[in-house]
Amino acid sequence: MVRKFMFVTDADGKSREVKVDPAHLGRQIRDHRAAGREVxxxxxxxxxxxxxNAAWIAEQHRAGRI
Known part of the structure; x- marks a missing residue:
């Protein structure tokens, strides 16, 4: 079984990690999307x-390349 991670972004742009229930993943996704969140x-x-990738982008940004 593959471990999954769910991140939810609210309308104000704040993201957070949400605990995943593997047996009800589809329902969790539908519930968050119905509440107007990006999953x-x-x-x-x-x-x-x-x-x-995020670490590489930050490094390149600090170096003035992007």
Whole structure:
């Protein structure tokens, strides 16, 4: 079984991680979207890659390249 991570972004732009219930993932997604939130679900590998990408972007920004 693949571990999943859910991130929810509110209308004001604040994101937070939400605990995932694997048996009810579809229902969780529908509930958050119905409440007007943007939902992103990542696997563990995708989450690691997103973190590495964010670190690279921050490094490039600090160096004045982007």
């Amino acid at each position: 992103t679900v990542l696997t563990e590998d995708e989450r690691i890659q997103a973190g590495l």
